[in-house]
Amino acid sequence: MQDHLLSELGQQLRVDSVRAAAAAGSGHPTSSMSAADLMAVLLANHLHYDFEQPRHPGNDHLVFSKGHASPLLYSLFKAAGAISDEELLTFRKLGSRVEGHPTPRLPWVDVATGSLGQGLPIGVGLALARKRLDKVDSRVWVLCGDSELAEGSVWEAVEHGSYEHLDNLTAIIDVNRLGQRGPTRHAWDLGAYARRLHAFGWHTIEIDGHDVTAIDRAYGDAASTVGRPTAIIARTVKGRGVAAVENREGLHGKPLPDPEEAVAELGGVREMAVPVLGPAAAGIAQPSHEGPLTLPRFDPGEEVATRDAFGQALAALGTARGDVVVLDGEVGDSTRTELFAKEHPERFFECFIAEQQLVAAAIGIQARGWTPYASTFAAFFTRAYDFVRMASISRADLNLVGSHAGVAIGEDGPSQMGLEDLAAFRAVHGSTVLYPCDANQTARLTAEMAEESGIRYLRTTRGKTPVIYPPSESFPIGGSKLVRATDDDHVTIVAAGVTLHEAIAAADRLAQEGIHARVIDLYTVKPADAQTLRAAADLTGALVTVEDHHPEGGLGDAVLEAFCDGYPMPPTARLAVRDMPTSATPAQQLAAAGIDAEAIAAAARQLVGAAN
């Protein structure tokens, strides 16, 4: 497209952004107007995309990291003929797909954005998938705001992108000088951004973001740059084109005061339809092969850490399924993903100590149809909680595996203990939370979790635990296991993971005293098996829940919910980690926290005594 038409298209995008926000009565038109020329040139001359086939394997990817510029994105979709003007004007209304911030309810949107500093990290994941997995010539274009470059996650992504030589990735930085409440740290100092990005190994181009010739040349430059990603750092004006709002503070996230006048000032409504370039690549090395799954088998009685079983199962799963990809946060020797890395190095991604990027890369990779497992210590997933939350809005299918859960890690102390992870993952919309206690169970769940939709979290244990299930046992997600049961049990102990073994030991002690304890292995913490819990409650009239986690939001709360609709809940003792742990051996830790066999037996005795 020629320059004067590109400028016209830029104005059209501004006009439509203003109109959409006006129709909604809210939204971010001024943040859209600054980037309109950048996006006009991209859409018309550089983006390769078949809007009728959003799943076409050769399509480029366009990620709006500054998700609040959604009016601009939707105006682009309109210009490309993907949505109608009518739909554009349903912006932010109930039932509309054109939401306040982009989500994959629109088929041309790969991932949800709107929490700043996420689009570029996920874009790195997409570019990695394109380059190292799909092996297709497709480009990833990420529109970033200047404000969001303060987010550390952006610098994790910048480092990751250059380390992986992602020359198929272009960041377009809309330097409009103004954040939400005022000027950014660097205002219009393009050099400040360029110096930082260049030091991190990126190719950088500084331009006037309203000069369509310069923009066009910059995209060409980016596309021909080899061996490293490119950042186009564009000086722009927030609210560009409308004097009443141009470059003014206090107007972030507000419709224009006089939309009609603004549209007139911008030259009126246009109806340019852009013939977008088709996908550059046709074929694709899709993840294809499916073979028989031969999970590792462990003999009952053996002592095996569940993290070891996870690593072995993951390696086996990688052999059976060509779509399985593993990401590590520089702890693969601890989480045991190194076992996968050794067998399938081409599908293993080292993200170093950057947990936000670890999860973000996985989100980008799953958006390309691969099945990622990202793993670090349970404690350190808290670093990426915003990414997990947003992944659920992205409708992402994601396997996250946290090792070194709970006080059972022992001497390293509380900084390394995952004690909030069950609560955090349970609270994520549509999540599945698994906590196996033995090696065979872990192996099965490692394979099964990939069949669930949404965010699936598996919690593994550092130390060895006895194998209690035969390799043939199946563990449906949503189920539980009765590990000890008679027809006249007096009390039920509900546990999972490391505390399940303490529960068994407690039951053995209680049996010697004539107290029959039912033991439920609640290996699916979410969704919890309400039926089994209720049946046990009916029969035994007393419950003990025990978890290596803080008392709030974890297994204990999951059990309570099974009784909340008025189903009679028996007296329940809730054992959990209530004090701040220090350093000690694993056994001392369990004792100090009051979640070991002795504490469980004592709680059970008290409940049974009180009931008699």
Added chain:
Amino acid sequence: MQDHLLSELGQQLRVDSVRAAAAAGSGHPTSSMSAADLMAVLLANHLHYDFEQPRHPGNDHLVFSKGHASPLLYSLFKAAGAISDEELLTFRKLGSRVEGHPTPRLPWVDVATGSLGQGLPIGVGLALARKRLDKVDSRVWVLCGDSELAEGSVWEAVEHGSYEHLDNLTAIIDVNRLGQRGPTRHAWDLGAYARRLHAFGWHTIEIDGHDVTAIDRAYGDAASTVGRPTAIIARTVKGRGVAAVENREGLHGKPLPDPEEAVAELGGVREMAVPVLGPAAAGIAQPSHEGPLTLPRFDPGEEVATRDAFGQALAALGTARGDVVVLDGEVGDSTRTELFAKEHPERFFECFIAEQQLVAAAIGIQARGWTPYASTFAAFFTRAYDFVRMASISRADLNLVGSHAGVAIGEDGPSQMGLEDLAAFRAVHGSTVLYPCDANQTARLTAEMAEESGIRYLRTTRGKTPVIYPPSESFPIGGSKLVRATDDDHVTIVAAGVTLHEAIAAADRLAQEGIHARVIDLYTVKPADAQTLRAAADLTGALVTVEDHHPEGGLGDAVLEAFCDGYPMPPTARLAVRDMPTSATPAQQLAAAGIDAEAIAAAARQLVGAAN
């Protein structure tokens, strides 16, 4: 201290690190040995610290961002005469203060570390407090690992440190080339780090980290650098001094194979006592003034957003208390901390869009005895969850205020909705979770939260809600309010924040139908007021809980816990946000989520009907 003695001291620190890890049977001696010379020179010639008076206002600060090098830190404390050799050898044992990773149980430790990438961000907070609040000539020295420079939080801190011209801050980067599972991205390429840090505005010095002369000169250079922080980038050898472990992979976090031989190779045990330089500064402009607190007063019936009441109350609190400090994540116009900023600019810190740094800076500032309030959208605190978790291990006293909670924000959509925050904050050890429904309540709680210990979280609402309490009403933390109650109530509705008003509307509707609904305002979600909940359950025999939050881990779970010890729990309907929200008006959102007055009334009717 002269160079040959400094080298001797370095060897002593190595020997003691090896001995401590050997006594524990675990720990990170090789990561300690690489930094031993760096720390020897610091302790002997540059650190100003009175170990007998750890609270001396003129002391420097030493933060081990690479917290796993704790053996080195404790060996330093021994060399300074702060702990005995005997205590050093209790490393990682039950009851010992010398834990696996440093915590403030040792009075010379300001904050817990061990989750990498936290020490430098918190160090920025300490340096800010020293420079802009204490106004004292005290230096902050942060020992960083090279691996942790992959964490985005480090780059948030680097940006923040140079922006604030923190020339009292020195980062000492121990570039020992090896991470946990292998080489770091940049191995011994000191220039890679220097280029990045320099581009971000830091003064950088590259040295051999085992050359005590060069180290000494670098510290002098750092101390005399004006207007920007300094990074000393030191090439070191992991396991330095013991051939069996020097510069080898696979030895991270393991005691030496033959500690006795290693100690011999290092020249044997030494007992050098280091005369540490005293505090450079004597006096301090302590946060002093205390005046009368004049909170804003709102008239019942008025419509006021709780975020507005928070902002006004915070400004008033700042007038009454000179120790109150406020930090913003570039949303102060939304959270309303801008009201504080206008009145007390000298105690307001803009952290831009960098939520990890927002919380980290607050942690550093509270470690100096100030009372920080850090505020952003409730949704975006998920970005800093690891910092909040670690803050509880730091025994930090921290006020965090999250605005824009829940679906009630309306059109912006799910990316901006805090829907996991109650679960996340409840799961933090020792936390307090507050969720006010009206302006007077918010004002009171804003002031009161500062009196609690630990992590206190206050959740505010974007839209206006009616004032229902008089300004004179008090709201003790841990309490609740009976908003509607008769002697013959049929059902109890438990709500907080925005749903409290829906509950009142539901009760009004139900009353017209002859159903008496008790309404409890559970403004303290943690610790929840079990007594009032139980009394209501006894009386009414049916409960409805309703929250603008996902069903897991929030208010509903908090209510269930009041009944878990066998106290009879009545049939309970739990209303919460169970589907993924989209864009819509606030009223439509509440209706779509099934948490509005109509849904509450329907649930209550059903429960009452079932009971009759």
